[in-house]
Amino acid sequence: MKFINNRFALLLALNCMLFGSVNAQEIIKEEVVQDTVKPAPKKGRLKVDGVVAVVGDFVVLDSDIDLMYKELEAEKVNTKDITRCELLGKLMEDKLYAHQAIQDSIIVSDAEVNERMQQQIDFFVERLGSEDKMVEYFKKKDMSSFKDELFEMIKNQKLTEQMQKKVIDEVEITPEEVRIFFSKFGEEDRPFFGAEMEIAQIVVKPVISDEEKQKVIDRLNEIKKDVENGDSFYSKAVLYSEDPGSSSSGGFYKMTRKTPFVKEFKDVAFSLEEGEISDPVETEFGYHLIYVEKIRGQELDVRHILMKPKVSKQAEADAKKKIEHIRQRILSGEISFADAARSESDEKETRNSGGLLMNPRTLETRFELTNLPSEIYTKVYELKDGEITEPFRENDPRAGISYKIMSVANRYPEHKASYSDDYLKIKDLALKEKQILEIKKWSEEKIKETYVKIAEEYQSCQFTNNWMKK
Template sequence: MLFKKRKMKLINNKIALIFGLTICAYGSVNAQTSHKKKIDGVVAVVGDYVVLDSDIDKTFIELQARGVETKDIPRCEMLGKLLEDKLYAHQAVQDSIVVSDGEVNEFMNSQLDQMVEQVGSIEKVIQLYNKKNLEDFKTTFFDVVKMNKLTEQMQRKILEDVEITPEEVRIFFNKIPKEELPVFGAEMEVAQIVVKPVVSQAQKQKAIDKLKEIKKEVQEGASFFSRAVIYTDDKASIPNGGYYKLTKKTQFVKEFKDVAFSLQEGEISEPFETEFGYHIIYLEKIRGQELDVRHILITPKVTDEALKDAKTKIENIRKRIVDGQITFAEAAKAYSDEKETRNSGGVLVNPRTLETRFELTKMDPSLYSEVADLKDNAVSLPLMDQEQNGNKKYKLITVTHRYEEHTADFATDYLKIKDLALKEKQIKAVAKWSEEKIKETYIKINGEYRDCKFTNNWLKK
């Protein structure tokens, strides 16, 4: 199985390098201070960019912080990756690809928000990175983030026109020796029906009234920060007093952004509804196209009676399916409260592959535990689940199809084979681009690294 173990691994590893292995400026809290005693120097130059010896060390630390095993990665290979990143960034500038300061700052602020959520405060983040203050932190990482953004955009530009035809997929598959065809693991397709308890109008009004009361207190001098810490159901924003930086590109629900961008600086909105519950927003500061906002979320509570009614409803649905009065797919379309799946008969989409199949060895553990003992077309007993907003719901699960481990078949596994064929074509496109750009770009490798055996012709021999 040489092809399965080596060639497929090579394709996937190379494409991971193309897309995923950009240097993350936020992976390791000690990346800036771990090698103080080491004499640093320029080991390579690519166009307008330099690579320092310490950059290689930092990259190893970053990968280790992200859980990547690095003991078998030679320094020459790591330098090769850094040279690729510099070449992408250099060529992006030559091709007039623009990354605005605002885009860089937006990304940095998003990363900061995530780190604050993890460690508790922005002061702790600054302390962990051994910086004097927030300005020092941002100054340190601004150029790194900008280069990574240029790299990403250049990569996308190279690959945006790379497409694969059915005939190319067929040729790719037919070139694989029969004894070296990849083996795909056991998979299954899963469907579900969701019944959510009905939130009473009284509970909704209770949330609205509480938000109006908080708004009045703030207008009379109370701290919005402290009220958010005490009352918000948005746990992620509690440490920051409900604070978020917001642009029109920020991945928030439309209703939230619409209200935020309708406010004047210093204004507090009326209570409004999203899928998460009811909110008020305080617009703290307008910075061009960026807003500093604070919000408070109150999720209407589901009563025990409503939860009981939901369980009764889903038990009746299950009985009708088991008795043969209605199929699972028909019941999903008629009764499921999950709009994302009901029109497909409840069939779930694998978020990792965007296909309907779930490979058992890579399935989310919570989902696997729910379906592991189910026979084909059997319907689970009602299972209690919890939504992002904390409200409980009931669901039924069934396994609609099961695929045992098998050698790749062109018809059955066409989408997987197409993906492998496309990745191989992308690798060739990147290799061709790199070969051409290396020839026309100023590149210099210094010292012991001139003895490296690079995949690309960085030494221009």
């Protein structure tokens, strides 16, 4: 999205940084001098523990700032213009949220933390080459100590996320507030929205035989019996589940009725008692055993084991032949792409809309060209109106094997924001501004109640917010 004034740019930047906190309470006195890269102490008393800030029950170490630099660099972020003061401010904000989350009895389970930790480790290993190189890069003694430190960091991050979510969850915006927000900008100051397109697809999945389905059902029933006889559901999920998003954490998910899981899964999960295991449940992803570990009002802690029936070579060949035939019918004018999607596509989410993909970020069908997922962009960016991609095979880790064709349904050129045409985008910006103000108000209140210290070498930092209470 491209904007022509600083107000919108600042709004988006604030949203990306996810809000700040304000004020401070006390300063740690140290004999130090300020350095533009990293504060270095003069001769004299040294900080043995390297503590540079305290927020409530949490401390921020100089090494925490070093670690943030390492993480950013591992993610290929240019850190040249990122100062230690900026990172300290972000860390202090996180500690404020985490501290308040504990005061508000927000709970983060070890399983949630372990799941994200494994994802983070996998990411770093992919970037750096191996676990040994990762440990060396982050300057840790061994893998165990690296995991211990990463575990605590991720736990605090999740506390922060849940506290932020709690603060803004109740923030809503009315049509009148959206109108007032938009009216603040004169004709020349209104933002430009980038070129967009709507993309449609038709999906054909190989037909799985009843014999293969029964094999999976029988295996899941065996696992259920083993668990009822004393085996660990957690261990069974780690060993056998084919869900890449949860198998390493023993199949764990936290869910409510609003969690975007498929209907069949949610219906069964909410019908179970605490400690109960379901019979095998069929969804578009395969077959599941669902175990309800804990019920907290309308929130469930569940574990599941996903198994997928095997797809035969013949079934794959038949699916490919079917998608080729559908494509030919569309190109010949026998049927439109949208009608073919409604009658032939095996993808429930897009079938009723004529194959239109939903943008998960905006919940609209339009995608900005600059924000298209790379795997989609490479397939459609050269398509002309009315053209269709060649059939291609996709093996999704969760949905399994399928064959697809894609087409560009509509194109929308770059344009200046219109209240009627771009209402949802404008509403989203207005809501974000209101959320930022709510977070700021919350922070101003909570910082007054929270014990805070900042080391002297950082007191001259120009924080985004008034941590120094000046």
